[in-house]
Amino acid sequence: MASPPPMGRRVTECRLQVAVTADQTIVFIILGGTLGLFIWNRWRFDVVALVALLSSVVLGVVPADEAFAGFSDPAVVTVAAVLVLSAAIRSSGFLDMALKPLLPRLTHPDVQVFVLAGMVALLSGFMNNVGALAVFLPVALRVAQRTGRSPAALLMPLSFASLLGGLITLIGTPPNLLISGVRRDMLGEGFGIFDFAPVGIGVTLAGLVIITFGWRLIPTDRRGRGAPEDTFRIEDYTTEVRVPPTSPFVGRTVADLEEEGEGDLTVSTIIRDRMREYVPHGHWIILSDDILLLEGDPSVVKRVADAAELALVGGEEIAADPSGGGYGVMEAVVTDSSPIIGSSPAQLQLRRRHGVNLLAIGRRDRTEISRLNRSKISAGDKLVLQGRLEGMPETLSTLGLLPLAERNLRLGQPRHLWLPAAVTGAAVIVATTGLLPVSVTFLAAVVALVVSGTLPLKEAYGAVEWPVLILLAALIPVSEALQTTGGTELLAGALAEGMRALPPVGALALILGATMLVTPVLNNAATVLVMAPIGVGLAGQLGLNPDPFLMAVAVGASCDFLTPIGHQSNTLVMSPAGYRFGDYWRLGLPVSLTVLAVAVPLIAWTWPLS
Incomplete structure (x- = not known):
């Protein structure tokens, strides 16, 4: 009979067990509070994520020297780079040219939905899905206006299509990038850029069929406020x-x-x-x-x-300055006390004296404008001025002008029609071959566009959704704490206990369904960071391959079709279409059930469970 361990050893083991249990409790409380604050929606989600991170550090579940490790995570860098490349393609005019022959043929409602949603889905596979939706949002509004249809009939299908298309590639949506990072951290290697395609293509095609004929479930009597750019329209x-x-x-x-x-x-x-x-x-x-x-x-x-x-006439070609001090275009209104009232641009010698060019004048009575250089400036005129951005505020103050709400005006800037699309395509090819990591490849593409003058540095920084990046970077250490404290094993064990009577495919369906239910109330990126470790732990408990469970989490985290708050794409179309919170489930529920029915067998076929 073995002798019992010394008393000191038994006390140490007991204390270790208590410490681990206490840390698990702290992590669950932090994650529960984070979820509650997301649902409460009174604080910005990036602030909530930072509070969660700081609480984890103060309470000792995240080491202080690892608190900011998330900011160097490759997934965060890749998401930022993809957003910038999306903005460059959107502003290049390439898509306007490509779509021009097609738009007059979109007359039948079903054809409009299928073609536009299909294009959004295809584009979402190769650029950020929010960026793809932003590209086609003005196109959909233009089609709706021409055909006399309500924008509500088009915008929700486009939003859902952007979520579906993002499933096709590694770079299509942030959850895929995060899932790849989780796999790399846990299993030693991330997913490839097209590893998601077999499942993503099948789910996307099935979803598009439901969207094409199911758009009639959407209330079309809604009245929106127009496209985002129309908010600033003069x-x-x-x-x-x-x-x-x-x-x-x-x-x-x-x-x-x-x-x-x-x-x-x-x-x-x-x-x-x-x-x-x-x-x-x-x-x-x-x-x-x-x-x-x-x-x-x-x-x-x-x-x-x-x-x-x-x-x-009067405009000089812009030469972008990579240092950030380059030229740009601004809109400004002439105040009642402006010293330039009653003078013409020729008399003011704007270029010689102030270093700016007048590109356009906005005035209610345009019959008074014959030549820009000779027109007398009046109070209330809107001017489009071109000049060096760093000196523009001082120039506007001297001329008695007030800057208007900033828009992405590129009037007077050189046209780079093909370059952004070509550079992005080259980055996809390099990432596919594995010559460089995805994060390095897409960051290099951004640098190439900035250095070449195609994308001004100010626009590059403006294209980055900083709150999203902060959310990702702050929650990565918190989600890792769930794993290091044993919380994921605890949850996986509880789920596994309830799944022992289920076949492996049933367990896969349950993890996918659970992730889809969590996503509407927890940001999709946060959902991945919470559910992915649970999926891996569950696979280990059941003795199954973790890859299909990671794929199930990726699909579930990207497929919020029930609310406007689970994904930015759904939020983006809410105002232009005039949707209400309860409108989304009408089309979203059939799409969600379709995804569940199609994704589970596709995942099990592509990624064997054992």
């Missing part, structure tokens, strides 16, 4: 452009040029014959060296000027 501006001899519109009609603006642009004046001014009809032929006065929003003017290769 009346149209008047912009001067010159027609160079190389323009493809030389010899074509005014109506052709206005058609390029899709009804949102007007050629109000043609200046030719030694500066004589004409009010043209649509059949007038555009000649080389004509000066045209275009009326329209600067974003529309930019798109048409790029397509027609028109040169801004």
Whole structure:
């Protein structure tokens, strides 16, 4: 008979067991409080995540020297880089050009939903799904306006399609990146960029079928507030452009040029014959060296000027400065006390004296504007000015101008139509071959666009969703604490005890369903960080392969179709479509059940359970 261990040893073991139990309790309380604060929705989610991190450090479940380890996690770097690349593609005009031949053919409601949702899903596989939705949001609103349909019938399907398409690749959605990081930390190697494709493609196709015919379940009597960019929309501006001899519109009609603006642009004046001014009809032929006065929003003017290769009169080509001190464009309003009231831009010599170019003037009575350089500036005029950004605030103050709400205006900036898409495509290829890690590859793509002048550094920083990154970085150590304290094994053991009577596929379905239920109330990234360790622990308890359980968590965390708060895509469309909280489940419930029914057998077939 073995002798009992010494008393000191038994006391040490008892104390260790108590300490571990206490740490588990602390972690569960912190995660429960975090979940409660997310549901309460009174504090910003990034603030809640930071509070959770600091509480974990103070209470000793996260070592102080590991508190900020999440900020160096490759998943955080990759998410930031993908957001920046998405913004670069969106502002390049590449998609506008690619979609132009297709838009007039979208007439039937089912075709509109299927084509637009399919494009969003496809694009979401290769760029951040929120960025893909943002690209097609104005397109959907334009289609709805042209066909007289409610935007509510289109925007929710597009949001759901962005979530589905993000399942296809590693970079399509942050949960996939996080799941790959969890697998790398726990099993020694992350997922490849297309490891998600067999399951993601099948789930996406099934979901698109439900969305195409199920959009009728959405209440279409909602009235939204318009697209996000319309929040800052002002009346149209008047912009001067010159027609160079190389323009493809030389010899074509005014109506052709206005058609390029899709009804949102007007050629109000043609200046030719030694500066004589004409009010043209649509059949007038555009000649080389004509000066045209275009009326329209600067974003529309930019798109048409790029397509027609028109040169801004008085504008200088922007050369982006990687140091951050480059040129840019700002909108400003002339105050009642401005010293420039009653003067023309020619008299003010804006470029020589103040280092800025006047690109456009916005005024309610545009008939008073003949030539920009000669028009007398009035109080209330809106001006689009181009100059060095670092000196712009001082210049606006000197001229008595107030800056308007900032928009992503690229009027007067050089066009880089293909480069952002080409660089992103090259990054995907390099990441696929495994030559470099995904995080390094996409960060290199961002640096290439900034250094080449394609993407101004200010826009690159502005494209990053910093609250999302802080959320990820802050919760990574907290979720690791759940594992290091044994909390994941405890939860996995409880789940495994309840699943012993279930077949392995049933256990897989349960973890997928549980993750889908948690996602609407817990941010999808936080859901991954909480549920992934549980999934791995559950697989270990049942003696099964952990990969299918990680895949189930990835799918479940990305598929919140029931509420507007579980994913940013759903939140993004809520205001433009005028949705209410209870509108989402009407279409979201059939889509969720479809995902559950299709994903489980696909995961089990692609990633064997044993």
